Amino acid sequence: MIQDIGTHCYHNEYIPVPPKEQDFILCYKEKNVLVKKTKDSFLLPRFCDIPNWETEPYIYLFSIDEHHFYMLPKMQPSLLSDFIFEDLVIFRSQQPKELCFALITGFHLFSWYESRKFCGKCGEKLLHDTKERMMYCPHCHNTEYPKISPAVIVGIRNKNKLLLSKYAGRNTTRYALIAGFTEIGETLEDTVRREIMEEVGLKVKNIQYYKSQPWGLSGSVLSGFFCDLDGDDTITLDREELSTAQWFEREDIPYDDYDVSLTREMMIQFKKGLY
Incomplete structure (x- = not known):
């Protein structure tokens, strides 16, 4: 990665x-x-x-x-x-x-x-601290530290199948896994359940942590999970978030050598029968 x-x-x-x-x-x-x-x-x-x-x-x-x-x-x-x-x-x-x-x-x-040029509390110009990575306001003494947004990446297993999707509104040919940001008051496991229900209308069980990854494009740290389908496998697609989502047999999962992302590594791990 x-x-x-x-x-x-x-x-x-x-x-x-x-x-x-x-x-x-x-x-x-x-x-x-x-x-x-x-x-x-x-x-x-x-x-x-x-x-x-x-x-x-x-x-x-x-x-x-x-x-x-x-x-x-x-x-x-x-x-x-x-x-x-x-x-x-x-x-x-x-x-x-x-x-x-x-x-x-x-x-x-x-x-x-x-995005941290001015104080979000009083509007004054922020200054860079000399001892730590922090912006501070000399007027109201508000402090701003680097923002890191927690998010999840989820491999949903259905026996020998894995759910793959594509984002809506993007010119990409690559498939991805279900993903989303953690909301206030949620555990990471709650985020997994909510995002899956919102984006594809499925219930899951046996949520298993895989590994994490910093992802600077979205200012986030990604936590990868595998889980199992719980019940009906009929997909109800949120078309504002996804353009498509479908079940792929293990051997049919699209494979390439692009391995810098947590999403891609998890897809490869499932394809190889390791998860």
Whole structure:
């Protein structure tokens, strides 16, 4: 999955050390990221790629191994003429994996910073704390920490079948599992039952936790579950959420090598008879 970066070590502690010339810059524009694509992979800009980099104001994000990653709020992308904005989805298929993980994790933080410019309590401009990753209001003393939304991914088993679906309103050919965000006052298991009932009108039992995954595209942490159908297998589709949903025999589950997502891994695990 996207967080599986082999022997590389991800450090998310907030340590706002000054950048060095070989440290990385993550620059986003909406859902695009500034990169230089090569034949089989991509490169991220480094501080040594821009003039007078020592004077650029920076926001420290995280580290992977000995390399630090930063955002430069006032940097002009035109300074990096060899780099272009590419759709963030390149993280799904490109190499190296540790930089793909950096792209999506940095996007999570970028989205949070973009939505935390002003205090939600009094409207004053927020300031960045110097000791921890937190925005604070100097007027009313309100504090804002990074937002992480819990969500579930669910593999619904019906003996030798698995329920696969496609989201409504998206140009995608890939099937997915039932998913949804946890509401206030819910357990994750309650979310599983509610989302399944709302989206496909089914009852389930034997809810079993599989594993979790950070997913920066939606600012969430996903918890994967398998469960068994309880009763009638007739699907009642919520067409505002899904364009289709159907039962697939284990051997007929669509398979490809795309394995960065928790959804895809769970589908493969069921197809192989492991769940």
